[in-house]
Amino acid sequence: MAFLACLCHAFSVHSLYQDHHPWLQSLLRKRLSNREDAADLAQDTFVRLLRSPMPQEQIREPRRYLATIAKGLAADLFRRRSLEQSYLDYLATVPPEFAPSTEEQAIIQQTLLDVDRMLQELPPKVREAFVLAQFEELSYPEIAEHLGISLRTVSNYLTRAMEHCCLVLA
């Protein structure tokens, strides 16, 4: 039965694809101003839909639903590009004799993406407190002052961020 449900789902996605793929792609092309990105994202949107357990009869407004998924994927793409650019900018500033090996570079880039994804799941202030403590090396009183929160809240935020880090990264 599960297989049949799965098959039905695939069929319904297939019909959604036939009905709305050209529309979605032109929407994305307007947004992204890049033909290949638009084609990729339109494709990814349907792949996402195929993997999601959402039954088709619950999709009342397919175009709106597709647009929401596509928007999320586009945001991910932009974020990833921006992180990649940050990394390239950083690399350009590193003197050649300090430049990390290709393997180290791959690890750093992947870690950056992972940590970023993890941080996006936290409330903005928790995220900010974590970045200030971990990467700007501000003291706890400085963080408290900067964010306008108590020292106890700083500890709570940092604990929460670290705990979340462990759940996601290790």
Next chain:
Amino acid sequence: MRPVDDIERLALHEAAAWHVRLRDPSAPDNARQAWQQWHAADPAHQRAWQRVQSVSAQLATLPPSLASQALGKPASRTRRTVMRSLVIGLGAGTTAWMGWQGLPWQQWQATHRTGTGERLDISLPDGSLLALDTSSSVDVDFNDRERLLRLHSGRILISTHSDSQGRPFSVQTPQGRVLALGTRFMVRLDDSGQSHVQVEEKAVRVLPAAADPQELRAGEQTWFTADATRSATRADPFGTSWHEGGVVAVDIALGELIAELSRYRKGYLGCSPEVAQLKVSGAFPIDDTDRALAALISRFPLQLRSHTRYWVRVEARNPQP
């Protein structure tokens, strides 16, 4: 299985809390003992701690400048404002300009200069602190690729601040470059055409124009020319005392001390050859060299010979009847 998950989850929360607590330098001394008790109390605690340590190590692989720029909000802005309020004031010897209105602060350029006996503390646009010693001149050139200081004369002391954009910080001298690796350090142009570098905190990389780079750690000093670097030696622990307004001499030749004091004084200040090798010690104010000289002759068998305020020589005290 559920209760086990809860135990693991609680242990993880506690481990994270311990991690946060022990990272705080103001944590009480007994915190570490309390942590040891907690750690030893349960294998679940040990597993959770292991997990926190491994994530912590993973986070440490990210270069801080990259991570704070890429992951954070522009958080250092407040820090900058705080730092700026510490600035003693831009002296008359400072000229700064913005290319045109609305140019981002990253494009900051300025020239700072001090006259004889003047000192100047400046907060740079990224939050780094720059102090100029007497008779010094430095260009500040911050652009979107790097934070560069060009030292033309004298001596500067720098405390770098991590940059939201991860741009490297370096000091250019006629002989080469000194690259900061997150640090407090001092660069001086010697009269002999060498650059002197002394590191107070962390490290710098010395990049002579035409010789191999050399890394210098906290507490070390070196001299370099365009094509050679001396091997590092232990730095003078009082090397930055000028920033506090004094020169600290510990058993040094009088000639050396006088040469140092003369940098802060207009006109001629010297000593006669017969006393140049006399060993002297003490702390001497540089903002008031008259007082420094008075302190010197009160403690050592010396006297001053002067023609007006602008010509002073330290000599051996004549045996007075």
